[in-house]
Amino acid sequence: MTKIEWAHAGLGQGETWNPIRANNDPMGSPTRIGWHCEKVSPACANCYAERQNMAGARGGTRYPYKAAHRKNGSIQVYLDEKTLLAPLRWKTPRGIFVCSMTDVFGDWVLDEWLDKIFAVAALCPQHIFIFLTKRPKRMREYVNTYARFARILEARVSLPNFDHALPKNWPLPNIWFGVTAEDQQRANERIPDLLGTPAAIRFVSCEPLLGAVDLRRINFQPNLWIDCIDRNWPERFAQFGAGRGLDLVITGGETGPGARPTHIDWERSIRNQCAAADVAYFRKQIGEWKAVCEMSQEEIDACYHPAPESAPDATRRAKVRSIVMHRDGAVFDNPIASGAFEGGKGAMTMFRVGRRRAGHLLDGKAHHEFPDYERRR
Numbered sequence: 001m002t003k004i005e006w007a008h009a010g011l012g013q014g015e016t017w018n019p020i021r022a023n024n025d026p027m028g029s030p031t032r033i034g035w036h037c038e039k040v041s042p043a044c045a046n047c048y049a050e051r052q053n054m055a056g057a058r059g060g061t062r063y064p065y066k067a068a069h070r071k072n073g074s075i076q077v078y079l080d081e082k083t084l085l086a087p088l089r090w091k092t093p094r095g096i097f098v099c100s101m102t103d104v105f106g107d108w109v110l111d112e113w114l115d116k117i118f119a120v121a122a123l124c125p126q127h128i129f130i131f132l133t134k135r136p137k138r139m140r141e142y143v144n145t146y147a148r149f150a151r152i153l154e155a156r157v158s159l160p161n162f163d164h165a166l167p168k169n170w171p172l173p174n175i176w177f178g179v180t181a182e183d184q185q186r187a188n189e190r191i192p193d194l195l196g197t198p199a200a201i202r203f204v205s206c207e208p209l210l211g212a213v214d215l216r217r218i219n220f221q222p223n224l225w226i227d228c229i230d231r232n233w234p235e236r237f238a239q240f241g242a243g244r245g246l247d248l249v250i251t252g253g254e255t256g257p258g259a260r261p262t263h264i265d266w267e268r269s270i271r272n273q274c275a276a277a278d279v280a281y282f283r284k285q286i287g288e289w290k291a292v293c294e295m296s297q298e299e300i301d302a303c304y305h306p307a308p309e310s311a312p313d314a315t316r317r318a319k320v321r322s323i324v325m326h327r328d329g330a331v332f333d334n335p336i337a338s339g340a341f342e343g344g345k346g347a348m349t350m351f352r353v354g355r356r357r358a359g360h361l362l363d364g365k366a367h368h369e370f371p372d373y374e375r376r377r
């Protein structure tokens with residue numbers, strides 16, 4: 001069972017599944033088993049999976065997520081055949097976030113391993129398998145490779161119960177593909193490849209959201225834009241998807257040490273874009289930083305030490321860090337700094353209240369929608 005709220009995919013129970021592992025001894029007698037990945041994006045800066053891997057409490061190689069450790073042989077990445085079979089044993093339907101501790105389409109993941117992972121998905125129609133990547137070019141190539149489905153069916157022969165009834169079509173109806181788009185640049189770079197990947201459901205995870213993202217203006221070639229959230233695509237964009245754009249958009253702020261703030265207007269904009277296009281919207285969490293406009297008076301009071309009884313009107317000392325953030329991402333540590341509250345910049349005071357206290361409501365409302373999946377099966 002995972003705490004990642006969207007991983008249950010509307011089925012009520014969510015799991016993470018990590019059959020791609022790494023160990024610290026390529027010579028065959030490892031002392032530590034964990035995971036491996038390589039950073040590709042601003043969203044990776046405070047990677048949760050790397051933190052877990054470094055801490056080594058519940059497994060972990062203790063190596064940071066750097067290509068050098070794989071290339072110089074300090075670690076060995078492999079497909080863990082035991083973990084691979086786990087979904088076959090889960091009888092109740094679950095949403096399964098595939099390879100939450102790495103990027104499943106990283107170039108250290110062999111095509112043969114992917115074939116086996118997809119073969120398990122083919123044998124488990126009761127589950128939904130969710131693939132989220134920051135490397136959508138590889139995803140698009142892998143999925144669109146000629147005879148891919150035949151190779152997956154071949155790979156399934158090495159698995160138990162391989163003669164289960166199998167889906168007839170590729171892509172599999174129980175697979176969701178998604179990309180991370182933490183800002184407009186990453187949205188422009190990644191979403192066109194997502195739309196070129198056939199899938200039952202396509203989604204974008206804007207988490208951690210680090211900048212404004214306009215899904216209606218994806219700049220996929222110089223001076224050419226597509227509206228990727230529009231359900232009724234013009235015929236000429238059919239090359240990017242079977243006549244439709246995105247099915248689900250997830251947003252969330254960053255959590256953990258060094259967490260960066262998310263401007264509330266960025267989230268409001270994505271929420272509004274989804275509502276206008278009738279696309280499911282899931283707001284995961286606010287993050288560590290909460291905008292003052294989302295806080296009650298009690299919450300704001302809790303960010304300050306009480307004033308001394310002898311001077312009840314004295315300026316109170318803050319208990320937590322506060323900043324002023326602009327819509328363009330500029331951050332001011334000092335609210336009286338020049339320009340901090342300049343008009344027209346969307347200046348917003350934010351307090352570092354912590355993930356739990358920040359919660360997940362946006363303008364007082366929970367947004368936990370999923371696409372109409374049954375309609376697509």
Ligand code: SF4
Nearest residue numbers: 037039044047102103
């Ligand atoms: S791709 Fe994901 S798992 Fe890999 S370093 Fe980036 S955030 Fe971490």
